Amino acid sequence: MGTAPERIIVTVLGKDRVGIIAGVASVLAEHNVNILDISQTILQEFLAMIMIADISRCSVDLNTLKERLAAKGRELGVRIDAQHEDVFLYMHRI
Amino acid sequence: MLTIQEILETIKMIQEENLDIRTITLGISLRDCADPDPQRCCRKIYDKITRLAARLVQVGEEIEQEYGIPIVNKRIAVTPIALVAEGSEVEDYLLFAQTLEKAAQAVGVDFIGGFSALVHKGFTRGDRLLIESIPEALARTERVCASVNVATTRTGINMDAVAIMGHIVKETAALTADRQGIGAARLVVFANAPEDNPFMAGAFHGIGEPECAVNVGISGPGVVKRAIENMPPDADLGELAEKIKKMAFKITRMGELVGREAARRLGVSFGVVDISLAPTPAVGDSVAEILEAMGIERCGAPGTTAALALLNDAVKKGGAMASSYVGGLSGAFIPVSEDAGMVRAAAEGALSLEKLEAMTSVCSVGLDMIVIPGDTPAATIAAIIADEMAIGMVNNKTTGVRIIPAPGKKPGDWVEFGGLLGRAPVIPVSRFSPAAFIARGGRIPAPIQSLGN
Structure with missing residues (x-):
């Protein structure tokens, strides 16, 4: 993998509880993924958290990273997805 | 920078509203x-x-x-x-x-x-x-x-x-x-079959096409339906059209992204995005339900053709700007068996073959996935085809006929195809015969394109 920034968007949706950010951040750190931005909002009792991360130095491919995040999500009882940033940029920016 | 609302909107479209790339x-x-x-x-x-x-x-x-x-x-x-x-x-x-x-x-x-x-x-x-x-x-x-x-x-x-x-x-x-x-x-x-249509069963690679090209068909009736449902009940039709355009833009951008990426990775040229609203049998992923969300009690009721005309036009206007190359069929599809709302309307008697034909004059594709009685004479099937061809020819648009005369089935019976092809009730066909007209053969001459009333 090259070093040009390659950004993904990690979304976490589910019931809020202690340790969600720590859990997601630890998976990303383990694979050498740099978190660029975090924002979150609470909709009723549900948490929606979004992280923008740079995977250009990631130690595994995106699919493996997605699987690890999804597994962490199951452990935490939330849904975690990771998608290439272009999906959102294409849809919302001209 | 993207906002959290924008990101959540995309996620919701994919996870809850069946947004996908159809093909x-x-x-x-x-x-x-x-x-x-x-x-x-x-x-x-x-x-x-x-x-x-x-x-x-x-x-x-x-x-x-x-x-x-x-x-x-x-x-x-x-x-x-x-x-x-x-x-x-x-x-x-x-x-x-x-x-x-x-x-x-x-x-x-x-x-x-x-x-x-x-x-x-x-x-x-x-x-x-x-x-x-x-x-x-x-x-x-x-x-x-x-x-x-x-x-x-x-x-x-x-x-x-x-x-x-x-x-x-x-x-x-x-x-x-x-x-x-x-x-x-x-x-x-x-x-008027398009040469670059990505949707089956009518896809073929036309003679003006390059050696190899990727064409993408988008979907997303569920996204449009939800957007309309979320508008105030007194929103006027101009406001609905505006909303549909915006949603169509967003859906089409996904097609553009996927098409370009697929072409790049396959090392072939990118053809077109076909900006069609293609339903699936999944509940909520229905073009009929969009029309019902607009205020038609059941698809097929008076007003359906007007509502569909608005929808089809707004999808094209929004989609055309979102993609560098638009082609194929590009319009709202109304395949009966593949659309849960159409199936319900047909089963309840709200939607007839004749109304479906009228609807095809303002949207893409034509009489699609309609099950008719197995004993329908070949001349009657030919005449149904002829009517639909006339609509396409005169209106300068693509129309198609994909009807299934289900062997042994009568009006009111059900036919299950399974998968994306869905299920549908057999709908009645006029018992009056066009056989003498069809037997004449020959060609119906090309229509005049001026004096356009």
Whole structure:
């Protein structure tokens, strides 16, 4: 993998509880993924958290990273997805 | 920087509202496969398809994973086989269909389109042989899709071809009677068939197309429906149109992204995004339900055609700006069995064949996935085709007919096709006969294009 920034968007949706950010951040750190931005909002009792991360130095491919995040999500009882940033940029920016 | 609301909107569209890419279709020219020896021709066809499409499914799955957007189908469209096969010294074209089937199977695609002929002005020997072999070809394959273009705005309607297609549709259904006539679900009769349509069963790779190109078909009725439901109940129709345009823009951008990426990874040119609202049998993923959300009690009620006209136009306006190249069918699809809302409307008697025909004059595609009684005469089927061709010819648009005369079934019976083809009630057809009109044959001349009232 090259070093040009390659950004993904990690979304976490589910019931809020202690340790969600720590859990997601630890998976990303383990694979050498740099978190660029975090924002979150609470909709009723549900948490929606979004992280923008740079995977250009990631130690595994995106699919493996997605699987690890999804597994962490199951452990935490939330849904975690990771998608290439272009999906959102294409849809919302001209 | 993207806002959290924008990101959540996209996620919601994919996870809750069935936003997906309906199909990545690889168009492949087979013109260089013609050969006097039919076996050698088939070998060239097989080799070329399996070489160019070898990575199609894999690339589709990679993109699906990386971008997190489902790509439902990966398919192949080829040069109309009549053009390729007629150079071969053989009468029966079944072997060409079987070759397409084998190639499709080898690369793992569920449908391959292009068992086709273009006969809007007349037949060549190859056209006739191809059309005659359609019933057998569809009965003995599972993935091959056939289409015949019998009319264009510039040439008129070849009524000889229309009459023959009435018989061919009926025979195709009869040969697949053990599967409720499903063969006819893979056969489309067209007016003004597009050369770059990615959607089955009518996809083929037209003669003006490059060697190989990726065309993408988008979907997303659920997204549009939800957007309309979330508007205030007193929002006027101009506001609805505005909203639909915005949603269509967003949906089409996904198609543009996926199409460009697929073309890049496959090393072929990017053709078009087909900006169609394609329903699936899943609840909520329905064009009929969009019209109902707009305020029509049941799809098919008075007002349906106007509502559909608004929807279709707004989708095109929003989509056209979102993609650099728009083509294919591009409009709202109204396949009855594939749309849960259409099925409900047909079952309740709100939606008739005649109303469906009226609807096709303002949206894309035509009479699609409609199940009619198995004892409908071939001349009546031909006349239904002729009416639909006339709508396409006069309005300068694509129309198609994909109807299934389900063997042994009567109005009110149900037919289950399963999967994306769905299920549908058999709807009644007029008992009055057009046989004498169809028997005349000949061509209906091309319509005048000025004096446009």
